[in-house]
Amino acid sequence: MNDESPVVELTPEECWELLGEHEFGRLAFTVVDEQHITPINYAVDRDALGNQTLLFRTAPGAKLLAVEIGAEVAFEIDDFAGETAVSVVVRGHARHLGEDEEHRAETLPLRPWVGTPKYDVVEIVPAEVTGRRFRLDRPWLTMRPSG
């Protein structure tokens, strides 16, 4: 990042590194023309060929399972540290894993933060992964009220 641009595009490698370091993000999806967004815990899965996808667990009956196979979704993580923020967005489609594939979630650090039962595993198959690093300009954080 140079001094001239407050926003820098991340490389795909940087995006996947950030995705691997986090475990919490937000999933955006549409059900019968209704726009939804919900926080989820996720983990990155990687197959023998190096293809990477995201897995998360959900509960039977959750709205997400109303999403048809192949439905378009978008997923975001973000992070702040001092004067820099990063945001990574994965766009792709959601796929409800069958019983023969659910074991993939068991070998990952896929750790729901909330202790409600979640038996279904959903995969986000990426079509596009993009990320940006922002140089933050928030003088009010160090300003004191005058007067």
Next chain:
Amino acid sequence: MNDESPVVELTPEECWELLGEHEFGRLAFTVVDEQHITPINYAVDRDALGNQTLLFRTAPGAKLLAVEIGAEVAFEIDDFAGETAVSVVVRGHARHLGEDEEHRAETLPLRPWVGTPKYDVVEIVPAEVTGRRFRLDRPWLTMRPSG
């Protein structure tokens, strides 16, 4: 929150209080069947009747302006503190404010964190505001690797 339920629904008042305390969230929207999600800075606006909406700034040419008037959007904020997390979701429609209304943004603490020009003001008119408080169960944060 009691010990029995790891997830508690927030009241609308609690949701608006949290929305007022934050200034950063993620907006989910659809453009020509493509699902998008993007981080935004926002502020809560309140009219003389007490009706509350969210305002944010964006740049000419941004994808969001491709959203037709009245398009469904969803917006989320979340926060963690110790063993508790909260998430608030506003579902509603996006409205690009005309020049005669843009002044509404000027009296709010609507402070973009990134110094790129953003001349357009968009309002999110809420149809539904929901929030949840989660009791987190993350024993691995205090566990040490064995062996």
